[in-house]
Amino acid sequence: MESGEYENRKAFEEVTTNNVKTMIGFSEDTRELIRNFEERMIKLESILRQQNVELSNFRLQLAGVQAKLFNGGTT
Numbered sequence: 001m002e003s004g005e006y007e008n009r010k011a012f013e014e015v016t017t018n019n020v021k022t023m024i025g026f027s028e029d030t031r032e033l034i035r036n037f038e039e040r041m042i043k044l045e046s047i048l049r050q051q052n053v054e055l056s057n058f059r060l061q062l063a064g065v066q067a068k069l070f071n072g073g074t075t
Helices: 003-070
Strands: none
Touching: none
């Protein structure tokens, strides 16, 4: 094997190894970002459910106040 061919093969292996390592690192970073977004999404969905319950309670309270008001006063 010629020395030039050996150097080319070694350079190709190094470039390929570096590319694979870079892709692995990118994949791991992407997985971590997705996990963080999933956690945030779960928290936001929970907050949204809580706020929907609270809004429903406010609507019920408002309906009671409106019923009293329209029936002739606050007594």
